[in-house]
Amino acid sequence: MFDPGSLIVGLEIGTSKVCAVVGEVNAAGALNLIGLGQSPSHGVRKGEIVNASAAGEDVRNAIVEAEQMADAEIRSVYLGVSGVHIRGFNNRGVHPVVSADREITDEDVQDVVKNAKAINLPAQNAVLHAVRQHFTVDGQDGIVNPVGLSGARVEVDVHVVHGNTNRLQNPVRVVKGLQLEVEAIVFNGLAASLALLTSEQKEMGALVIDLGGGTTNYAVYADGIIKHTGVLAVGGDHVSNDLAYGLKVPLGRAETLKIEHGSALVEDGIKGQTITLSNDLGLPVKTINLEHLRRVMSARLEEIFQLIEQDVARARLIDHLRAGVFVCGGGARIPGILKLAERVFQLPASPATASSINGIKSALDQPEFATAIGLVKYGSFQQKRRGSGGFLGIRQTISEMLSRK
Numbered sequence: 001m002f003d004p005g006s007l008i009v010g011l012e013i014g015t016s017k018v019c020a021v022v023g024e025v026n027a028a029g030a031l032n033l034i035g036l037g038q039s040p041s042h043g044v045r046k047g048e049i050v051n052a053s054a055a056g057e058d059v060r061n062a063i064v065e066a067e068q069m070a071d072a073e074i075r076s077v078y079l080g081v082s083g084v085h086i087r088g089f090n091n092r093g094v095h096p097v098v099s100a101d102r103e104i105t106d107e108d109v110q111d112v113v114k115n116a117k118a119i120n121l122p123a124q125n126a127v128l129h130a131v132r133q134h135f136t137v138d139g140q141d142g143i144v145n146p147v148g149l150s151g152a153r154v155e156v157d158v159h160v161v162h163g164n165t166n167r168l169q170n171p172v173r174v175v176k177g178l179q180l181e182v183e184a185i186v187f188n189g190l191a192a193s194l195a196l197l198t199s200e201q202k203e204m205g206a207l208v209i210d211l212g213g214g215t216t217n218y219a220v221y222a223d224g225i226i227k228h229t230g231v232l233a234v235g236g237d238h239v240s241n242d243l244a245y246g247l248k249v250p251l252g253r254a255e256t257l258k259i260e261h262g263s264a265l266v267e268d269g270i271k272g273q274t275i276t277l278s279n280d281l282g283l284p285v286k287t288i289n290l291e292h293l294r295r296v297m298s299a300r301l302e303e304i305f306q307l308i309e310q311d312v313a314r315a316r317l318i319d320h321l322r323a324g325v326f327v328c329g330g331g332a333r334i335p336g337i338l339k340l341a342e343r344v345f346q347l348p349a350s351p352a353t354a355s356s357i358n359g360i361k362s363a364l365d366q367p368e369f370a371t372a373i374g375l376v377k378y379g380s381f382q383q384k385r386r387g388s389g390g391f392l393g394i395r396q397t398i399s400e401m402l403s404r405k
Helices: 054-069 106-117 165-176 190-194 199-204 237-247 251-261 290-314 337-345 367-388 391-402
Strands: 008-011 019-025 030-038 074-079 088-096 123-138 142-144 152-166 181-188 206-211 216-222 226-233 274-278 283-288 322-330 349-351
Touching: 008 054, 008 123, 008 165, 008 190, 008 237, 008 251, 008 367, 019 054, 019 367, 030 367, 074 165, 074 190, 074 337, 074 367, 088 106, 088 181, 088 226, 106 123, 123 165, 123 181, 123 237, 123 274, 123 283, 142 391, 152 199, 152 226, 152 283, 165 181, 181 190, 181 206, 181 367, 190 206, 190 226, 190 337, 190 367, 199 206, 206 290, 216 290, 226 290, 237 251, 251 274, 251 290, 322 337, 322 367
Parallel strands: 008 074, 074 181, 206 322, 322 349
Antiparallel strands: 008 019, 019 030, 088 152, 123 142, 123 152, 206 216, 216 226, 274 283
16 A cells, blocks of 8 residues: 555546546655546536536546545545636736845745736636746846846746636635645646646647547646637537537447548548448438548547637747647547648648556556656655745746746
8 A cells, every 4th residue: 555645646626527646756766656546527618517416426437436446535636627617818017126135036036926926817817827837037037046146127927827706715615525635726728838848848839638428628828838828718628519400310429430430531432422321220310421420520629729729829939839739638539620730720630649657557548547657746846845845846846847847
């Protein structure tokens, strides 16, 4: 049995599935995955809890499976959250250095970050992340750590992610109802990028798209730091709904058609091809045009990518994505999805592969586990920072983890 106190557990309560990943940091400081549990999701719609009891049962099932594989007891989790209510934007904080010798201290850094977080949010919203980007001291920008430098005025740029407080608390209540503690809540888009991107890719600039069942989360890195985040209330379930409507078939049959015959592209070679659907008795009852099926799918997926491209373009970040686009989530399994992404973004697109992590290969290679793995990686940074001590160290974790590491 592993020591429960040394375990790091990432929990994603998604629209299509609930996923729990268990990790442990070894003596050498390397992160190793030792457990994985998953369950179909029944109480979530568009990334948010709509049936607490159903979601709780699904979480329980995933946790039990992960405990069995890891041969350990799970007591706490790092919880991923999503939903269209989550927003991200950049903000700047300013702080005058008042010490006699004008040397910038840890307290000055804490104060300037606090000022950057003092923003006018809707009363019902709360800050989920305030991720440091760069500091500026007396007009000199691009400073990573100003502590120990001399200056009269220190400024910091932060990326703020915020959301509706009550809606963020709903998954927390579900988890606590199972007698589990929540170490932290983390935006799924940031968690996925943390699992997938190397420090070099962050420096070059990259867009991570987590194409899930009910939502599509995305995050943009440039110059080694997080620059932009977003959520669309559209995902793979909407593709299935489109197919059900367009092909005039039940939703369950549409989901099967999507998995077995779907593609993000419409190739010339499929013209005239058909699929014969049978009823429970094996009798042919309906013929589906394969080209029509894929046109319906391609249209919805292209729309998702176009909405993201337009948002990233408005943020003036498209030209900074030299490492290209990375696609994860269950939608990354759709044939042709990377070619469609390349066509829309006019950038190279790559499949998702978790980096700097060892352990369960089946989880590391599957794009739908990227977010839960990223939550474990988030927790490993928190654990290391607590081990090194200091209140400031804990506050630094998010910024360092989501940028240079």
